[in-house]
Amino acid sequence: MLQVFAIVLLSRSSKTHEAFFSDATSELTGKLNERYSNLRNYFSLAETNRQLAEENNRLRNLLASNQIAPDSNTIHYTDTTFRDSTGRYRKFTWLPAKVIGNTVTLQTNFLTLERGSNQGVKKGMAVIGPQGIVGVVVETSANISKVMSLLHRNSRVSAMLKKDNNAGSIEWDGSDPSILTLRNVSKSAKVVKGDTVVTSTYSANFPSNLMVGTVASIVEDPSSNFYTLKIKTATNFFSIQYVYLVENVRFAEQVQLENTPQTNQ
Structure with missing residues (x-):
């Protein structure tokens, strides 16, 4: 206390000392305010990320790529799905979700999302991260859903x-959580290292042209007419926190027809 009292007396003894201590106090106050601001910003990141995910979701649902034109040959047809002012109907809808569980070191990896059937999540919905595709919903409860990650030995996604x-x-x-394998690519393809790989038009789950990754290496088998490509995944599965659930509104119809046994003709 005596030291503090002495410093106060010294600071008031002359204009020079007063100016010095005033500058020192201002600098200290500024640093404390800066640290407080940084701390406050850190704790607000979660809310900021949530708001950004909501806004991105709104914008994604407005994309023209989620709409397709009606068949002009159809005469009497009532489409119960959403239509825009040009008559196009919605094929894909997007829903943001928070990742609350994730494994990457197993042979069969899954993610857990804080969204379930009460929020419109259905089995078969595609899951997409900020950088690329993530997996497919395989189970849902009222408020939670389970996603088969791309890092799962049984995962299969059509890509191109x-x-x-x-x-x-x-x-x-x-083996490597950062490397996927793209099989059955025709050797007629002019593929080189660094080529971009995206989802194809053949997937019932995923919209086409979503980022999967880039070609890291090319494996040639002389006995085969197809390449095996090693793909550097676009998604960092170690740090993913927010994703989008994407529903193809005609998913059930497409899957049912594709799985219907062909009758003899």
């Missing part, structure tokens, strides 16, 4: 080379 639409199947071999 962006530059020429040569399609294949994206899988994971269970």
